[in-house]
Amino acid sequence: MNNGEGRRLSGQAEEEDDEDDVDDGGLEAWERAYADERSWESLQEDESGLLRPIDNKALYHAQYRRRLRSLASSNAAARIQKGLIRYLYVVIDLSRAASETDFRPSRMAVVAKHVEAFIREFFDQNPLSQIGLVTIKDGVANCLTDLGGSPESHIKALMGKLECSGDSSLQNALDLVCGYLEQIPSYGHREVLVLNSALSTCDPGDIMETIQNCKKSKVRCSVIGLSAEIFICKHICQETGGLYSVAIDESHFKELILEHAPPPPAIAEFAVANLIKMGFPQRAAENVISICLCHKEARGGGYTCPRCKARVCELPTECRICGLTLVSSPHLARSYHHLFPIAPFDEVTPLRFSSSQHRLPKSCFGCRQSLLNPGNRPSLSVECPKCKQYFCIDCDIYVHESLHNCPGCESFRHFKTVSSSEE
Known part of the structure; x- marks a missing residue:
């Protein structure tokens, strides 16, 4: 084979490769990547009209791993200082x-x-x-x-x-x-x-x-x-x-x-205990117009610094005039749940729901769906150790890793409540 024939054959091969890239069902390479996955076929509509994945194994395994991590962190919370x-x-x-x-x-x-x-x-x-x-x-x-x-x-x-x-x-x-x-x-x-x-x-x-x-x-x-x-x-x-x-x-x-959202354990030589001055400003009326220090504009509402009477728009912040840290009482209360976390939810087996000796609720307290696992419903349910309410594992309260946000606990109402309606 001479060089001319070799060049012709290599050129034909390149043309065939280019045709294969384009003539695969009329799709480009990046389009075929999505078509091969066919991710839309792994979804189905449930009885409430929401789209849920058919294969929930990966989701349940990830949620179970998060639950184990929260259990380990709650067990060590009494011994680890956090900032x-x-x-x-x-x-x-x-x-x-x-x-x-x-x-x-x-x-x-x-x-x-x-x-x-x-x-x-x-x-x-x-x-x-x-x-x-x-x-x-x-x-x-x-x-x-x-x-x-x-x-x-x-x-x-x-x-x-x-x-x-x-x-x-x-x-x-x-x-x-x-x-x-x-x-x-x-x-x-x-x-x-x-x-x-x-x-x-x-x-x-x-x-x-x-x-x-x-x-x-x-x-x-x-x-x-x-x-x-x-x-x-x-x-x-x-x-x-x-x-x-x-x-x-x-x-x-x-x-x-x-994983970097919760505070990490404090390093011993870095953890310095100090008393911090904080102010709790009052909400100003919306019809009262004044200069906001955040935006340098005349606005209504906002918060008034208790020390220098300056106006700010959002909390928490630091006063631009006197340097006082301005917070609200819910902010301060929510910060303590990392130091004193409540016990994690207890897993409830389906046998407890089917047992005639226990009169347990048949629906999730958070999303009001059945806990008896009909069809594609998850088989893992949990119980809040404080208020004894029952939740399904795919309820938004549990998926968002907000175990401290149980809406059934009277003592935790100052925490943010996550519900399915917020989606």
Whole structure:
């Protein structure tokens, strides 16, 4: 075979490959990926008109693992000190690597989606804490939002800056974040959560010195990778006492990032007990117009600082005039459920429901659906140890890992109640 014939055969093979890519049912490669999964066929409509997955094994296993983790944390709660006031910077990698499409539709879109859910869950779990956002692109770290307690302002700022370009620089991000966290009082727990997409870091100096500065400043650094395990990220977490993990897929990434919402155990030498002055402002009338210190605008309503009579829009926050921490009594009460959690729900077997000796309720207290497992209903039910109410495992109260939010307990009404109507 001469070179001409070889070129003709190779050209024919390339044309056949191109035709195979296009002529597979008229679908492109990215369309076939969705068509092969046929995810819409794994859903069915139940008696209430809601769409539920046919195969619930993965969902039930994930819920059962969360229940075991909550049981372990409640058993160790009496021996582990946790921080009630956390100052967390979320560092989001928006370098060129964040535009990769191994996470659909892209890493950047998946990160933005779950960071929004994480911010809301963080403030639900830590009402007295604050979050700040930092982005990395073009080898430079930029502070997107300062530390604050308003989830809507953080989410709005993040959604307006979703652009990927350049390289990532962990050293610049850590230097920027440590400079802000060094000003935090000693009673605050300083944390950094890095969502890293790149496989390399473009640093202007020695990153090892930056890691030691973070360690001296008592900053706890955690990293969640979206590509592969990197030595320098693992070294940062080991030196500062943080957690390092790599996401396998989108559901795994969601699980990893939500694990950082509850407060982590406090490091012994970092835990400093201090008395903190707090003010409990009163809600102003809506028809009373005054200058708001948050937005520098004339607005109605808001809260009045009990010390300097300044007006703020949201709680919790810090007064811009006198520096007093302004909170409400529900915020303070909800912060204590990490220190004194109630006992986890007890599993109830179907035999107890079918036994004639026990007159148990036949429907879930949360969603009012049957607990006797007809059709595709789950077979696992739980009982609140305080109010003795019964719930199904797929009830929203249980799925959201809010075991302390039982609506049947009179003593826990000040906690947020999650019900199926909120979906």
